[in-house]
Amino acid sequence: MITRNDRQVSDRRAEKEAIEREIKGIRRAVLIVNTRSRRGAANWSEAKEQLLQAGIVLDGVYPVRNAEKLPDIVRDEIAKGQKLIIVGGGDGTVSSVARHFRDRGVVLGLLPLGTANSFARALGIPLDLQGAIDVLVDGKVADVDLGTINESHFVNGSSIGMPLIVGRATPHVLKKYFGRAAYALVAAGKFLRFKPFLCVVTASGVEHVFEALDVRIASGGYQGGVLVAREAKPDDGTIMVQILTGPSKWTMAKEWGRRAFGAPFGAANTVCLKAPEFLIDTDPSQHVSVDGEVITQTPVHARSC
Incomplete structure (x- = not known):
């Protein structure tokens, strides 16, 4: 017997697969980096170049020193219809923008450029820049919980x-x-x-x-x-x-x-x-x-x- 929950899981899996196909098909993204994070200022330019070399077209690149502006930039890019928004920073950076991705059909790509990078560690994302970009290029879309x-x-x-x-x-x-x-x-x-x-x-x-x-x-x-x-x-x-x-x-x-x-x-x-x-x-x-x-x-x- 197929239950309502089974259908919801199946629908969500199909939605994730569709988003993944779209992202890999268009190979476009926006890069937003908190340059106040530990490695943000030193690595945002290299991250940009490595993404371009990997064949990702960047519709926007935002090295952001004022972290309070990050949520507004993310929200604006989602409103433009972006499907992959790459955020560089630490746990505080991700926490400040994560709510804007909830139930929106938009993928948050993570470059762990903070001090502890606990969220990236929990997801098994490599902490080195090249490894994290490899996940963005070849990885799969995954659901994670959002706590309050x-x-x-x-x-x-x-x-x-x-x-x-x-x-x-x-x-x-x-x-x-x-x-x-x-x-x-x-x-x-x-x-x-x-x-x-x-x-x-x-x-x-x-x-x-x-x-x-x-x-x-x-x-x-x-x-x-x-x-x-x-x-x-x-x-x-x-x-x-x-x-x-x-x-x-x-x-x-x-x-x-x-x-x-x-x-x-x-x-x-x-x-x-x-x-x-x-x-x-x-x-x-x-x-x-x-x-x-x-x-x-x-x-x-x-x-x-």
């Missing part, structure tokens, strides 16, 4: 706690010259003043209460370029809330030390919950970041859409 924190969208993850504090305090110039190591340099100074907090997570009407050190709301499994939530998948219709628990910040130091060497968080100190949506509150109230950008404070409503 209140009314703000995210493509990879949202965080509460120490990673947010570090990300917020790490200056752009430090990330530009030291890459991911910049976060470790700032973390050393912030760690001694950090305190655990109470976190209440509600899913399907059930409350879960924790003494939390770090909370991650994940669509993808990476944070700061490190794999921290192997169970999170960017295309399964759910989001995952991962809570690092414990009364001592030294637990957090130990666990993030494990992650730095590629080991998973210890099961005894980690709780993972998966659902289409959550309500999350903390005491005291905590800042909440979306793909590295602080956008609100708890309480928040998180969902997959």
Whole structure:
């Protein structure tokens, strides 16, 4: 028996195949690069040349220094009927424009030119420029989930706690010259003043209460370029809330030390919950970041859409 959901999946698959054929047939795109991202200024011109050499006709090239203009440029190009819009930048860049692609029959092509590039890592996109362009030229169109924190969208993850504090305090110039190591340099100074907090997570009407050190709301499994939530998948219709628990910040130091060497968080100190949506509150109230950008404070409503 063919169900309604089966038909929806089949229709969506046919739509993706049609868009893919169209893109590969016309071989046209627009390139938009956030030159404030770590490798944006240094690589946008080379990205342009490599795309042209690969046979992609560029109807527009936008090296953008003011990131606030990115959503307007994307929206205008979608209105012109563009089918492939290539965006160069990091996780914050992608998060700022992703909502404009939702249900529009337009493909977002990604050049990972940021610091951590967690979204690209979750999708398996190569981090080198040539590898990422090869995916744009020869890859397939894929569906990924778009998450929301209140009314703000995210493509990879949202965080509460120490990673947010570090990300917020790490200056752009430090990330530009030291890459991911910049976060470790700032973390050393912030760690001694950090305190655990109470976190209440509600899913399907059930409350879960924790003494939390770090909370991650994940669509993808990476944070700061490190794999921290192997169970999170960017295309399964759910989001995952991962809570690092414990009364001592030294637990957090130990666990993030494990992650730095590629080991998973210890099961005894980690709780993972998966659902289409959550309500999350903390005491005291905590800042909440979306793909590295602080956008609100708890309480928040998180969902997959």
